[in-house]
Amino acid sequence: MFSKACEYAIRSIIFIATSSLEEKRVGFKEIAEEIDAPEAFTAKILQKLSKNNFIQSTRGVNGGFEIGLEQIKNIYLHEIVDLFDGDRIYKGCGLGLAKCSNEHPCPVHDQFKIIREKLSQMLQTTNIYELATGIKSGNYFLRT
Amino acid sequence: MFSKACEYAIRSIIFIATSSLEEKRVGFKEIAEEIDAPEAFTAKILQKLSKNNFIQSTRGVNGGFEIGLEQIKNIYLHEIVDLFDGDRIYKGCGLGLAKCSNEHPCPVHDQFKIIREKLSQMLQTTNIYELATGIKSGNYFLRT
DNA sequence: TTAATTAAAGAGTTCAATATCTTTAATTAT
DNA sequence: ATAATTAAAGATATTGAACTCTTTAATTAA
Numbered sequence: 313m314f315s316k317a318c319e320y321a322i323r324s325i326i327f328i329a330t331s332s333l334e335e336k337r338v339g340f341k342e343i344a345e346e347i348d349a350p351e352a353f354t355a356k357i358l359q360k361l362s363k364n365n366f367i368q369s370t371r372g373v374n375g376g377f378e379i380g381l382e383q384i385k386n387i388y389l390h391e392i393v394d395l396f397d398g399d400r401i402y403k404g405c406g407l408g409l410a411k412c413s414n415e416h417p418c419p420v421h422d423q424f425k426i427i428r429e430k431l432s433q434m435l436q437t438t439n440i441y442e443l444a445t446g447i448k449s450g451n452y453f454l455r456t
Numbered sequence: 457m458f459s460k461a462c463e464y465a466i467r468s469i470i471f472i473a474t475s476s477l478e479e480k481r482v483g484f485k486e487i488a489e490e491i492d493a494p495e496a497f498t499a500k501i502l503q504k505l506s507k508n509n510f511i512q513s514t515r516g517v518n519g520g521f522e523i524g525l526e527q528i529k530n531i532y533l534h535e536i537v538d539l540f541d542g543d544r545i546y547k548g549c550g551l552g553l554a555k556c557s558n559e560h561p562c563p564v565h566d567q568f569k570i571i572r573e574k575l576s577q578m579l580q581t582t583n584i585y586e587l588a589t590g591i592k593s594g595n596y597f598l599r600t
Numbered sequence: 601t602t603a604a605t606t607a608a609a610g611a612g613t614t615c616a617a618t619a620t621c622t623t624t625a626a627t628t629a630t
Numbered sequence: 631a632t633a634a635t636t637a638a639a640g641a642t643a644t645t646g647a648a649c650t651c652t653t654t655a656a657t658t659a660a
Binding site for chain 3: 317353
């Protein structure tokens, strides 16, 4: 469904959010460990999230990554997906046709339309705060 | 959503079905042309579909690919998707966790569950016959 | 039985995503 | 100032999907 980079990005940002809710910065090694992702690759993903202002980074001793408390509730899943994978997953044609539309539909257009709309709505309405509190509650997990 | 191979496979089998409904065999070059896919790659995909008995192939003059008329109504989208992409798309975790379940859910498990179920149901209930007749009706298209 | 036509099979290539490694820059503590 | 710590940046490597090419096998028609 999503690229690996996108999966790691979502897992990372959720973990950083849980830490930020406890006013703790976290380093990329700790993040990679907690979300069970390759260290160096995670670092690259964090750079991208940081450059796009979804997270803040601080170098040096006691540095690491964090998210502003006000910001956590304002980041929605679709923003992260858009950044890493674009909108192809919930806008593109199910059969990969470049020109597929209501006016010129592929054979599965009507069937996929429903799925795409559900997915799009879900990504637009799910924010990082609720996912982070899920982790904090202990009912949801970022790794085995 | 699906791999390119899977997309081409679905497009191919729909086109072969429309031809078979007119009792015409079609060669891989014609198929590739009609679905706007690379020729050699399409040939490989057809081999796989053929080996797995979704289509029949005949070599030599007037050879090509076809589907038995009775069979067309009995092939469902999920069978093709399973063959090329496995069941990961509608069974796997949205965040790529190996162990994600109702008992040990990832943060987006509940949200994705709905999408996955919709997708799964759609793939289980959509068959090649209805898609092929859509093409024949002129209301749906396999390429621009 | 030869030539033409068609798919099958297997090896090889290309490319983008995934992942790693090394060097540089910023920050803090001593 | 120096050392330690942390992320940024850029180059490199690996892998698997996407795609191609060449040879072989089967079938049919002349």
